[in-house]
Amino acid sequence: MAHVKPIKPLKTPVSVTANLLLKGLTVYLAPDGTWSANIADAAIAEDLAQEAVLLALANVTVKTQYVVGAYSFAVELVNGKATPIGMREIIRAKRLPTIVPDGLTPKPEWENQFTAANADSDNSASSDNVAKSNESKRSENV
Amino acid sequence: MYKENFSPLAPASAPQDVKMYKYDQFDDEFITQRIEQLRSQISRRLAGELTEDEFKPLRLQNGVYLQLHAYMLRLAIPYGQLNSTQMRTLAHIARKYDKGFGHFTTRQNIQYNWPALSDIPEILEDLQKVEMHAIQTSGNCIRNTTSDPFAGVAADELTDPRPWCEIIRQWSTLHPEFAFLPRKFKIAVNAAEDDRAAILYHDVALQIVKNDAGEIGFKVYVGGGQGRTPVIAKLVREFLEPQYLLSYLDAILRTYNMIGRRDNMYKARIKITVNETGVKEFTRLVELEWQRIKDTGFNLPDDQKQTIFEHFILPKFESYQYDDAKFETNIADNNGFDYFVKNNTFGHKADGYTIVSISLKPHGGIPGDISADQMDLVAQLADDYSLSEIRATHRQNLVLPHVKLDDLFTLWQKLSKANLAAGNIGLLTDIIACPGLDYCALANARSIPIAQMIAEHFDDLKKLNDLGDITLNISGCINACAHHHVANIGILGVDKKGEESYQVTLGGSSRKDADIGNIIGRGFSGDEIVGAIDTITKVYLAGRKNQAENFLAYYRRAGQTPFKEALYNVT
Ligand code: HEM
Numbered sequence: 001m002a003h004v005k006p007i008k009p010l011k012t013p014v015s016v017t018a019n020l021l022l023k024g025l026t027v028y029l030a031p032d033g034t035w036s037a038n039i040a041d042a043a044i045a046e047d048l049a050q051e052a053v054l055l056a057l058a059n060v061t062v063k064t065q066y067v068v069g070a071y072s073f074a075v076e077l078v079n080g081k082a083t084p085i086g087m088r089e090i091i092r093a094k095r096l097p098t099i100v101p102d103g104l105t106p107k108p109e110w111e112n113q114f115t116a117a118n119a120d121s122d123n124s125a126s127s128d129n130v131a132k133s134n135e136s137k138r139s140e141n142v
Numbered sequence: 143m144y145k146e147n148f149s150p151l152a153p154a155s156a157p158q159d160v161k162m163y164k165y166d167q168f169d170d171e172f173i174t175q176r177i178e179q180l181r182s183q184i185s186r187r188l189a190g191e192l193t194e195d196e197f198k199p200l201r202l203q204n205g206v207y208l209q210l211h212a213y214m215l216r217l218a219i220p221y222g223q224l225n226s227t228q229m230r231t232l233a234h235i236a237r238k239y240d241k242g243f244g245h246f247t248t249r250q251n252i253q254y255n256w257p258a259l260s261d262i263p264e265i266l267e268d269l270q271k272v273e274m275h276a277i278q279t280s281g282n283c284i285r286n287t288t289s290d291p292f293a294g295v296a297a298d299e300l301t302d303p304r305p306w307c308e309i310i311r312q313w314s315t316l317h318p319e320f321a322f323l324p325r326k327f328k329i330a331v332n333a334a335e336d337d338r339a340a341i342l343y344h345d346v347a348l349q350i351v352k353n354d355a356g357e358i359g360f361k362v363y364v365g366g367g368q369g370r371t372p373v374i375a376k377l378v379r380e381f382l383e384p385q386y387l388l389s390y391l392d393a394i395l396r397t398y399n400m401i402g403r404r405d406n407m408y409k410a411r412i413k414i415t416v417n418e419t420g421v422k423e424f425t426r427l428v429e430l431e432w433q434r435i436k437d438t439g440f441n442l443p444d445d446q447k448q449t450i451f452e453h454f455i456l457p458k459f460e461s462y463q464y465d466d467a468k469f470e471t472n473i474a475d476n477n478g479f480d481y482f483v484k485n486n487t488f489g490h491k492a493d494g495y496t497i498v499s500i501s502l503k504p505h506g507g508i509p510g511d512i513s514a515d516q517m518d519l520v521a522q523l524a525d526d527y528s529l530s531e532i533r534a535t536h537r538q539n540l541v542l543p544h545v546k547l548d549d550l551f552t553l554w555q556k557l558s559k560a561n562l563a564a565g566n567i568g569l570l571t572d573i574i575a576c577p578g579l580d581y582c583a584l585a586n587a588r589s590i591p592i593a594q595m596i597a598e599h600f601d602d603l604k605k606l607n608d609l610g611d612i613t614l615n616i617s618g619c620i621n622a623c624a625h626h627h628v629a630n631i632g633i634l635g636v637d638k639k640g641e642e643s644y645q646v647t648l649g650g651s652s653r654k655d656a657d658i659g660n661i662i663g664r665g666f667s668g669d670e671i672v673g674a675i676d677t678i679t680k681v682y683l684a685g686r687k688n689q690a691e692n693f694l695a696y697y698r699r700a701g702q703t704p705f706k707e708a709l710y711n712v713t
Pocket residue numbers: 140141142207209214246247248249253325328343366367368369370371411575576577581582583584621622623624625
């Protein structure tokens with residue numbers, strides 16, 4: 001009989017985030033596979049299998065050059081919505097530094113929420129190309 | 143980049159007698175090609191012809207990083223020297239492509255925190271018009287050569303180091319042999335009595351000295367650096383005749399390229415190579431290679447050297463009788479001007495002139511950040527009062543290098559209106575802070591809010607002046623971009639089980655008396671850190687012999703004990 005690995009539960013629920021390839025801005029994967037600037041729209045995975053599904057879904061748009069560097073990160077649920085736990089993801093979710101410079105002149109596309117229409121995705125993520133799970137940091141150690 | 147000839151023109155915007163290095167047709171064509179290459183690489187990335195793994199090294203070659211919120215673009219300001227037209231372009235870029243501000247770094251560079259990838263070729267085209275670019279601002283190559291921000295005019299310097307920086311810049315730009323070194327490589331040059339460029343923390347430090355015969359040459363140090371392993375550069379040559387500068391640098395880099403480690407990026411910097419090889423053996427290898435190439439290898443021909451030096455001939459300074467009495471009255475009558483004069487000015491070579499530092503650490507501000515409007519104002523003030531010249535400093539401030547003493551008060555008034563007149567240069571609130579967790583993908587903790595809280599706490603200029611000469615630097619991780627190891631008071635952000643925590647080091651120095659700070663004890667939380675810094679300053683104030691004994695001198699005399707006792711109640 002084949003040995004079936006038990007599915008390990010996650011320590012905390014997770015959501016999936018990435019940056020838009022063109023603009024670099026932070027986005028969150030929604031349950032329908034689109035990306036949103038608002039973390040409240042983020043899909044939530046409660047176990048490893050669900051996390052793998054979300055990462056595979058994210059990878060569809062990694063492959064269509066819509067987003068870059070998708071990874072999952074720890075969240076807690078507040079009123080059923082994903083809320084980041086660590087300071088790094090709290091800051092990313094704000095999409096701004098915690099101290100905003102005086103001369104900052106916001107442009108609408110930076111601050112506004114938007115839901116991105118996914119570019120020509122075919123919804124069939126191949127498992128060999130799945131975004132790395134729980135990549136705690138995307139580091140450009142250069 | 144190095145080539146046969148270049149044109150000896152001065153930039154159009156600057157007065158006739160101010161000379162700076164000028165691009166020639168070769169440079170211009172090269173930059174055009176380079177931008178086109180990047181544009182095509184971006185298109186290929188967007189079309190899916192390049193994966194991110196393939197694209198990343200290409201964008202990094204052009205100074206484009208991906209950070210927490212967005213892309214970041216780092217531009218080189220060679221040896222920190224800018225003219226007003228360049229500054230206006232930096233303002234234009236901040237306004238048009240970014241969020242209206244930029245960040246000056248400890249490497250005399252500027253970073254933009256929010257450009258879109260698709261805008262970057264256009265940004266680089268705008269920069270090209272003012273002879274700037276982002277080449278070699280990232281990657282394992284020779285980075286921007288840095289120097290004394292007062293270079294050329296400092297009263298305490300032996301000679302102008304800028305022509306040598308420019309020679310190194312041209313030699314190192316696109317040098318084919320040194321494009322893929324084991325790790326990044328930073329060179330700094332100083333010719334002053336004081337060290338305002340932290341040269342001993344560079345891969346190569348060149349101190350310009352005079353020998354017994356009165357000839358100018360270089361004292362050469364190798365293997366300094368910060369990051370996770372801070373090291374003070376070691377002396378490899380007491381005196382290098384200037385005509386051999388490039389062949390000697392070739393020999394150092396070639397030796398490093400040959401024996402530097404490539405198996406582990408944390409052991410790849412030349413500081414580790416020198417350490418593992420031993421400075422004696424490393425020097426022997428360099429000298430061996432140098433003897434081989436010294437006369438047959440590349441050394442800058444005299445006529446080319448001459449042409450470069452001509453770009454740095456100082457303007458003719460006006461000879462005038464300045465109004466001493468009025469100056470004294472202005473000091474007496476204007477709160478804040480006194481401290482500005484005391485802390486933000488430095489002796490100029492020419493009579494009646496002074497070097498003015500513009501602090502980018504206004505009360506409650508973000509160290510090194512400057513808005514587009516402020517950049518435009520600085521450009522205008524440079525035109526009006528400093529022969530159109532500006533410098534960026536490694537302490538994340540700006541400098542107007544040629545200000546007439548008679549203009550100083552008006553300049554101060556104009557700076558005041560734009561929140562640029564903080565008279566705190568060299569004081570505790572002249573904090574160096576890296577972007578930290580507010581922007582940086584490598585960070586463990588935030589730096590900016592800590593800098594701000596400390597600045598708020600120590601906002602009384604009188605008390606700050608009483609504290610005197612003191613440096614406080616904050617890095618958001620061990621990479622030490624903000625030089626925390628070499629500050630009198632260093633703060634390092636660490637991640638302690640998911641919480642931001644701050645480790646304090648004392649006793650570092652980035653000047654002639656270079657030293658690496660020592661960790662004082664357990665770290666402090668974000669809520670505790672200001673209190674800890676307050677305690678440290680109180681220990682110093684209570685223990686110093688007199689005001690002439692500055693913080694570092696006191697620390698060196700008293701050691702860690704009084705600080706430990708006060709911070710941790712240990713006896
Ligand atoms: C936000 C993007 C940045 C990244 C990804 C980054 C990355 C790094 C890394 C990995 C190191 C360590 C290098 C080593 O030890 O080999 C380093 C060192 C350094 N960085 Fe940054 N840095 C960034 C921003 C800055 C900024 C904003 C400054 C100036 C405020 C700066 C100036 C420096 C300096 C002076 C060093 C230490 C000198 C040395 O040993 O090379 N960097 N940086």
